Amino acid sequence: MTVVLTLNDVSKTYGGKPAVSGIDLAIAGDSYVSVLGASGSGKTTLLRLIAGFEEPETGSIVFEGERIDGTPAHERGIGFVFQNFALFPHLDVAGNIAFGLVNRRRDPVRDKAELDRRVAEVIRLVGLTGLERRGVSQISGGQRQRVALARTLVTRPRLVLLDEPLGALDAHLRARMRDELRQIRRSLGVTFLHVTGSETEALTMGDRLIVLDDGRIGQFAAPATVYAAPASPAVARYLNAYNLIRGSRSGASFVSALGPLPLAASGDARSASSNPPPSAPSGTSSNLGPAAADGVYAIRHDRIEVRAPESVPGADEIMVPARFVASEYGGASMLSFFALDTGQIVEVEEHLSRGMPLSLVPNSRYGLAWKRDAAIVYA
Amino acid sequence: MSRTIEASEEPAMRQVPEAGSISSAAAQRRKARRMSWLLLSPGVLWMTLFLVLPMLMVLYVSFWTQTTFTVEPKLTTASWVRFLTSPTYLDALWTTVRIWLLVLASTLVVGYPVALFIGLLVRNKTLQTVLLVLCVIPFWTSFLIRVLAWRPMLGTQGAINMILMKLGIISHPLEMLLFSELSVLIGMTQIYCVFMVGPITFMLSRIDPNVIEAARDLGAGFWRIFRTIILPLSMPGVVVGAIFVSVMVLGEFATAAALSGRKTNMLGNIIVSQVGSLKWAFAAVAGVILTLLMGVVIAGLLKVVNLRKEL
Structure with missing residues (x-):
């Protein structure tokens, strides 16, 4: 198992109140890790620290052998899928998906044919064929979720952070997307770090499960182990x-x-x-x-x-x-x-x-x- | 019981003797219609009496015959011909357009960064409101004082010249600061800037911070994000602000009169002076041309952005 992400003693406080404290973590490559915690347990903060939207007060974050804390978010190459999807409201489906490839500072795709090919490929992967020219307000919640995922996956990050990605979907869709998320991840061989407040989701999704408790790691083990023997x-x-x-x-x-x-x-x-x-x-x-x-x-x-x-x-x-x-x-x-x-x-x-x-x-x-x-x- | 009997019985049972034979859905629709007429009628009445009719009247009067002190309702195109052939008046039209464009540009240049700060960087709603109120504070003084206060600021012995001379940057006071087109532009920018700041701030503050973070996460740097996300999403605010500023600047006369030393004549100044000398027909021509100009400007601005999507 190769370690793709390591956190050493990472802490962050908000207004004097610790949001995460002393997090030590090593995430394996090509794995699905779910993070379970109540609201306020620091799970979103943890993701935002890894993505670079926040900086840790202590400790270090190492991604693919390089220390990334202090590096701006747009230079980290880590994908982030937002709970509310955060799609670009003025762009259509294809425009949203192409955004990263066209606008990223590192190695933007200038070749139109190459761009179209990669966008079409990921659109097929997430099952959005035929909706390329739709505005993002004209598609359903499940489709928006796929656009958010596709927009991130098309840039081929080695690590994708998902912040309660299924929270905004209805129950039926949620069950289907769970399965699809796992399949998509497996076919790409990337690492997913999936934050959720739902214990069912956390148990079903992850190869490994992190339980966050009050800003600390309560347990990090296989879901079956956590379920049978909570630490x-x-x-x-x-x-x-x-x-x-x-x-x-x-x-x-x-x-x-x-x-x-x-x-x-x-x-x-x-x-x-x-x-x-x-x-x-x-x-x-x-x-x-x-x-x-x-x-x-x-x-x-x-x-x-x-x-x-x-x-x-x-x-x-x-x-x-x-x-x-x-x-x-x-x-x-x-x-x-x-x-x-x-x-x-x-x-x-x-x-x-x-x-x-x-x-x-x-x-x-x-x-x-x-x-x-x-x-x-x-x- | 057979089906035919059932069918014939049904309508009879539905019939309500008193309230007529309308269904409750139709009654509800009728009530809603009555309500909307009730809500609309004061506004429609007001606008008809005091906007539509006067505008038609102005158009009509512009074709009346003007003698030295009176106008007669005898139709002629004399006033129109005079306006469109006189260099003075065409010059005023050009001055109006020029000042409008310059003020539009300067309010945008001054206002957009302010809006960016209040709407995007300040995420605390209370602080946003406080800052917007601060922008409006100049409006607590009267329009005339706000304009005239520029005189001791910009005059040859005014504050700016004194400071520049004290600092040794200039040896003689700058004459061009006051009673020039520059002073008119400065005055108008100050007065109308807030009308640009408000709508842009509103649009910017509606941008989901996650959307900007998503763009960062996808690898875009600040200027890229500004160009591809922030600017397009704030365009409706820019257009609304531009409409506010345009309508007010195109009809301006007071700032030009007070700060240009009567050297800068806009269409508004022409109208004021013509009405002052009882040249009603001629003032009407200028009025019609000004109204047309505004109509074209607003229509053009509305073409830039589909405001319907923002409602």
Whole structure:
């Protein structure tokens, strides 16, 4: 794996408030990396620093072996696809796509035939054939997205930064573009760095996934690894797939307001300490409020089973009582909300292909059961 | 029940006895039409009475017969012939066109960078508003004072000459500063510049900053971006500003009268002096020619940019 982009200790503050702090990152060439973070987690700032619209206060950015921080944006050769597309409103589709080739300072394309050939090529690649002479206000959102992508790809950057590129599209189009983005990237062999606030998008798109947490890198790993073993409670929270219960570890159990939750026998415990290092006391706990006990017990939505309140849990299981609040039908699965006795809401996802779940009566009490070794403990 | 009976029953059921037999959609359309007439009528009435009719009247009077102190409604082309054959008046027409073009150019040269600064570099809306208000501050004084204030500035013993002499740049006061066409141009540029700054600033501030960043990201340098993105996107503002400035400068007479020492005569000055000596028919000819000139200028400017797209 060749590294195309390296960030060393990159920081940037806005009005005294850190937007990104101490980012260390190495992005491989010919890969699709997605960046997940809540709004305000610094993900757009990160992209703008790499593109050159902002300059870092500390640290360095190295692109293809050359240090590029301090180099003006138009000399970096890194593509940027804006969330709002930022098309040139006075130019038609072909004019937008040709802009970079014609107007770039380095090596502009002067030969008309060469220009036409390269524009036509990328128009075919993104599937805009026939729309060359349309104004950019006369095409649909999905087509505008393609123009924005084509405009960048035609200049053949080695790295393309995409700032929530699918955010402005409707759900159906978003699903289609996800697939197309991956195909286009693969056919060109460039690196995509795709920023998104949607955990589904982040998990499906990236070969590797960066979770940004409060201006720092919370985790950088394959999506499956991040999903199965989030490095910190904050990362687990961004994935929107975990119920987090605060408390502290005490011997063989995790003590929370719910009472002690027995942990799995130490050998096969999925305690986070045996997984990626939980070196997370830095800024992560701030996301969970001022924690008296800063341990967190995480259990994934789909690992919980709903049972009758009087049923008895197995020896390797935990069961806590809860009151059913409401549920959302999601087609392939059902997401149900339960209130624990502490008042905390717990989400349970049941896959309908496994058979119809228990029919639940609002405000009735049920038992929520899960395997002890399914829990991840940060303590 | 058969279909035919159903069909014949339907219209009977829809019929509303009182409100006539119109559908509610038609009623809504009718109401909207009535509303638009209501909104339009004061303006249309005003413009008809005080713009269209007087203009037709001016055109009519321009063909009346002028004697020394009176005009008679006897149709003749005498005034037109006199205007179009007299070097004095043709000269005034040329002066008007020349001053208009020069002021247009100078307001653009002075105004565009200001607009660029306020509209593009200042991204804070409050600060933008404050700066625009600052541009308008000269308008808090009366027109006459604004014009006459140039005299102590530009005169032979005025501020500029004094400073230049103190600095040793010149030994004799510059005579050409005041009571010349230059002073008229300076005065008009100052007065009308803000009408150029406003519309251009508005258009520039509407440019999405991401669009400029996108151009940078695609490798274009500043001047390239200015030429290919910023300038074309600000053109509607330039055209609107140019229309404002043109209409006001073409009809100008006061600045020329106050700052040129009556040496520079524009069509406006001709009209004022002819009306002063009760030469109504002749003033009407000058008025018609001025109106035609403005019409041509505005039509030409509107050809430059499709303003419909900006509405």
